[in-house]
Amino acid sequence: MSEFGLFNYWVVMLLMMIGFYIVIAQGNLVKKLIGLTLFQTSVFIMYISLGKIEGATAPILIEGVTLYSNPLPHVLILTAIVVGIATTALGLALVVRIKESYGTVEEDEIHAKDESC
Amino acid sequence: MNMETVINMVLLSLLVVTAIAIVRIKDLFAAAMLAGIYGLLSASFFVMMDAVDVAFTEASVGAGISTLLMLTTLAMTGRFEKISGNYRPRLALVLVALTGALLIYGTLDMPAFGTAAAPVHEHVAPRYLNDSYAEIGIPNAVTSVLASYRGFDTFGEVVVIFTAGIGVLALLMRAEKPTPRTQTPTASMHEHMVLRIVAKMLIPLILLFGLYVQFHGEYGPGGGFQAGVIFASAFFLYSMLFGLSEARKVVNHVVVQILAALGVLLYGSVGIVSLMNGKNFLDYSALSADAVHGQHLGILAIELGVGITVTTVMIIIFFAFSGRNQIEGEKD
Amino acid sequence: MTILTTYISWTFLVLGGFLCISGAVGLLRFPDFFTRMHAASVTDTLATALIILGLLLQTDAWMVQVKLVMVLVFVLLTSPTASHALAKAALHGGLKPQLKIARGSNKAGQQSEAEA
Numbered sequence: 001m002s003e004f005g006l007f008n009y010w011v012v013m014l015l016m017m018i019g020f021y022i023v024i025a026q027g028n029l030v031k032k033l034i035g036l037t038l039f040q041t042s043v044f045i046m047y048i049s050l051g052k053i054e055g056a057t058a059p060i061l062i063e064g065v066t067l068y069s070n071p072l073p074h075v076l077i078l079t080a081i082v083v084g085i086a087t088t089a090l091g092l093a094l095v096v097r098i099k100e101s102y103g104t105v106e107e108d109e110i111h112a113k114d115e116s117c
Numbered sequence: 118m119n120m121e122t123v124i125n126m127v128l129l130s131l132l133v134v135t136a137i138a139i140v141r142i143k144d145l146f147a148a149a150m151l152a153g154i155y156g157l158l159s160a161s162f163f164v165m166m167d168a169v170d171v172a173f174t175e176a177s178v179g180a181g182i183s184t185l186l187m188l189t190t191l192a193m194t195g196r197f198e199k200i201s202g203n204y205r206p207r208l209a210l211v212l213v214a215l216t217g218a219l220l221i222y223g224t225l226d227m228p229a230f231g232t233a234a235a236p237v238h239e240h241v242a243p244r245y246l247n248d249s250y251a252e253i254g255i256p257n258a259v260t261s262v263l264a265s266y267r268g269f270d271t272f273g274e275v276v277v278i279f280t281a282g283i284g285v286l287a288l289l290m291r292a293e294k295p296t297p298r299t300q301t302p303t304a305s306m307h308e309h310m311v312l313r314i315v316a317k318m319l320i321p322l323i324l325l326f327g328l329y330v331q332f333h334g335e336y337g338p339g340g341g342f343q344a345g346v347i348f349a350s351a352f353f354l355y356s357m358l359f360g361l362s363e364a365r366k367v368v369n370h371v372v373v374q375i376l377a378a379l380g381v382l383l384y385g386s387v388g389i390v391s392l393m394n395g396k397n398f399l400d401y402s403a404l405s406a407d408a409v410h411g412q413h414l415g416i417l418a419i420e421l422g423v424g425i426t427v428t429t430v431m432i433i434i435f436f437a438f439s440g441r442n443q444i445e446g447e448k449d
Numbered sequence: 450m451t452i453l454t455t456y457i458s459w460t461f462l463v464l465g466g467f468l469c470i471s472g473a474v475g476l477l478r479f480p481d482f483f484t485r486m487h488a489a490s491v492t493d494t495l496a497t498a499l500i501i502l503g504l505l506l507q508t509d510a511w512m513v514q515v516k517l518v519m520v521l522v523f524v525l526l527t528s529p530t531a532s533h534a535l536a537k538a539a540l541h542g543g544l545k546p547q548l549k550i551a552r553g554s555n556k557a558g559q560q561s562e563a564e565a
């Protein structure tokens with residue numbers, strides 16, 4: 001897998017930037033949150049890629065195996081995924097409340113309503 | 118190019134394609150489904166990267182619960198994105214390209230993917246892999262790091278999840294007044310005959326599997342976080358097919374809220390017990406005369422706490438959303 | 450593991466792989482939503498079953514075999530149900546099966562894709 005080089009990381013950067021683009025360039029708040037999820041998942045992919053060792057197996061200790069992948073990134077990301085869904089849910093809850101009080105989830109319409117008040 | 122590299126590259130390219138499709142699509146329902154596909158693809162990628170525990174979690178969260186919450190939100194906020202809008206995509210594109218270029222420049226110093234001598238593998242990981250079996254006595258290194266070595270970290274994460282659950286509850290819980298649309302759930306029920314029968318067969322299996330994942334986490338991939346999410350999904354299935362009011366009868370809302378707090382409390386009090394026995398906070402060797410046995414007990418207890426909190430917070434979040442929605446029928 | 454079981458196993462695996470690909474082709478080429486779903490559900494059930502049967506013959510560990518059988522049962526239980534729900538939802542949403550083949554124009558197919 002050594003011919004891979006840094007390709008893995010570059011793909012992660014590309015995914016991250018796609019998520020970033022959705023967050024800053026698109027006006028719909030739900031779409032923004034989807035973009036944020038993309039960004040988040042690409043960070044997860046980054047960490048897990050860092051933990052991989054060529055030719056190693058999953059870090060569940062069994063006899064006769066000496067090379068394991070690094071368990072530390074797995075631990076960090078495992079908890080981060082569940083925390084991520086909890087915070088995304090919080091964001092979606094805010095979106096629902098914004099929809100209820102503004103009647104829209106498009107960013108520019110919300111700004112327009114704010115200014116007209 | 119060996120086989121593993123090929124699979125890797127295919128999965129990564131599929132991820133990129135899915136991400137680009139999400140940018141371009143205007144139908145938010147489709148975007149949410151694509152985000153689910155993205156989650157499933159990254160879960161497969163995690164399996165390739167030996168992160169079986171993570172893949173497990175991502176498959177149930179990224180492809181399951183996250184999509185479900187997005188769809189429930191979309192049912193309230195509207196399906197289509199506004200086409201026009203005075204945004205400047207070109208400016209954003211320049212900014213994104215610039216940031217991306219900087220980040221890629223940053224990766225140039227990194228050791229190549231998969232090298233065993235990379236600095237990240239030199240620090241604490243060898244100790245976890247070499248000594249954890251003697252110190253903790255369980256084969257799954259991920260669980261022993263998660264629950265024991267970095268137990269305080271995990272405690273923080275559980276508190277964050279609990280807080281997010283409270284936040285959702287505070288934002289979305291309705292005042293006491295009953296909504297006028299509550300009669301719809303029972304009316305549409307007779308149509309889902311096949312779904313309901315299959316679900317009745319599946320729900321006990323899902324619950325059983327959740328328990329297996331919860332208590333087998335020390336020996337194979339699994340643990341409180343994964344089990345909590347799986348356990349909660351059984352309740353989601355029930356409430357989607359039988360209606361929210363029926364599901365509310367099965368899981369009492371007050372009990373669920375108390376249980377969510379109780380999980381965190383269980384975790385914290387294990388730490389307090391070890392403090393009282395003269396050891397550090399969350400040092401489980403204090404729980405029993407034999408240190409390794411104490412670790413076993415401690416991990417079992419805190420994983421249970423994590424499982425309870427994650428399950429109940431997920432149920433709280435889902436019920437809050439669909440209670441807000443009330444319109445039955447967002448079955449994907 | 451004898452040569453014979455290896456051959457049988459690989460026959461299953463290759464057949465399953467072929468059905469996966471043909472299902473994907475069908476998904477892209479078929480004219481409307483319901484025929485596409487038909488193609489997809491072939492992949493879901495028959496291809497998966499064949500691949501799992503092939504994998505069953507590959508291993509001797511009974512624990513792995515039990516898990517594979519459980520996966521098979523689960524897939525055979527859920528994927529027809531999912532297809533049923535999907536078709537029903539489409540029909541409910543006002544999407545009628547396309548009964549005549551409209552040559553040349555793929556408009557209807559694209560429309561149904563948007564609906565799905």
